[in-house]
Amino acid sequence: xxxxxxxxxxxxxxxxxxxxxxxxxxxxxxxxxxxxxxxxxxxxxxxxxxxxxxxxxxxxxxxxxxxxxxxxxxxxxxxxxxxxxxxxxxxxxxxxxxxxxxxxxxxxxxxxxxxxxxxxxxxxxxxxxxxxx
Amino acid sequence: xxxxxxxxxxxxxxxxxxxxxxxxxxxxxxxxxxxxxxxxxxxxxxxxxxxxxxxxxxxxxxxxxxxxxxxxxxxxxxxxxxxx
Numbered sequence: 001x002x003x004x005x006x007x008x009x010x011x012x013x014x015x016x017x018x019x020x021x022x023x024x025x026x027x028x029x030x031x032x033x034x035x036x037x038x039x040x041x042x043x044x045x046x047x048x049x050x051x052x053x054x055x056x057x058x059x060x061x062x063x064x065x066x067x068x069x070x071x072x073x074x075x076x077x078x079x080x081x082x083x084x085x086x087x088x089x090x091x092x093x094x095x096x097x098x099x100x101x102x103x104x105x106x107x108x109x110x111x112x113x114x115x116x117x118x119x120x121x122x123x124x125x126x127x128x129x130x131x132x133x
Numbered sequence: 134x135x136x137x138x139x140x141x142x143x144x145x146x147x148x149x150x151x152x153x154x155x156x157x158x159x160x161x162x163x164x165x166x167x168x169x170x171x172x173x174x175x176x177x178x179x180x181x182x183x184x185x186x187x188x189x190x191x192x193x194x195x196x197x198x199x200x201x202x203x204x205x206x207x208x209x210x211x212x213x214x215x216x217x
Contacts, residue, residue, distance in 0.1 A: 062175045103200040106180045 056097070063097035066109065070095075073116035083112035140213060143190075147205040147212070150189065154182045164206040186212060 011024040026042070033040040070080050077095065081088040085108055093099040094109075101109075138146075144164055152159040155172035168174035174182070183199040186192070186208060192215045202208050 058175050062177050065175070065177050101176065102196075103176065103180060103183075104196045106176050107183075107196060110177070110180050110184065 059100055060097040062101075062106075063095050067095050069113055073113050073120065075113070075116055080109065080112055080116075083116065084108040085112075138216075140209065143212065143216070144205060144209050146189065147186065147208045150185045151182060151205055151208075154178050154185065162205065164209070165204050167203055169203065182208075190216060192216065 011022045011028075014021050014023060030040050070077070073080070075083070077091050078088050081091040084091070084105075086105060090099070090101075090105070091109070094101045094105070148162040148164065148166070149159045151166065151168065151172065152162045155162075155168075155174065155178070157172065162172070166172060168179065168182070172178075179199070179202070183194055183202070187194055190212060192212065194211065194215070198211050202211055
């Protein structure tokens with residue numbers, strides 16, 4: 001193949017901390033890797049915004065705590081959503097850490113779980129009292 | 134709530150409630166302690182703290198006002214007019 005018949009690869013260059021990085025279309029990089037017999041392994045970059053990362057961590061922590069609390073009450077997602085008056089899809093997203101619930105939604109959930117816990121406690125007392133009869 | 138409670142007593146109680154919610158020693162919480170930065174509160178803690186205040190002081194706190202509280206001093210500023 002003559003040099004002047006080669007396909008051209010146009011790319012942009014950015015320099016960060018003294019290191020030059022080439023920005024090429026992913027399809028081009030994949031084609032080059034394929035020709036070179038190299039397996040391309042893309043990784044999705046994590047968010048570098050500390051505030052966004054903190055929110056994600058908060059959502060995950062909240063999700064974990066809500067799931068633990070709901071399981072203690074013995075309620076399913078659907079039952080808790082119904083008691084709290086929110087959509088089950090919303091609760092599902094909250095419990096997977098995919099959305100940040102507003103104050104009002106969390107309050108509805110806490111109220112519903114408190115009620116369920118009170119009912120459980122009452123049921124236990126009634127059962128215990130019947131056992132003594 | 135005792136009817137004779139002063140602002141200083143209410144401030145102190147709000148700090149104690151925040152410490153209880155965060156499971157830390159009450160001496161670690163001052164009126165300017167940031168719930169999210171210093172006590173690692175999440176939104177569940179915020180709601181539970183608000184509900185503790187409602188029970189303790191026998192008031193109803195609107196969601197939109199509770200949502201802006203970040204410190205015991207903020208909580209007092211929100212609470213005091215409701216007690217008057």
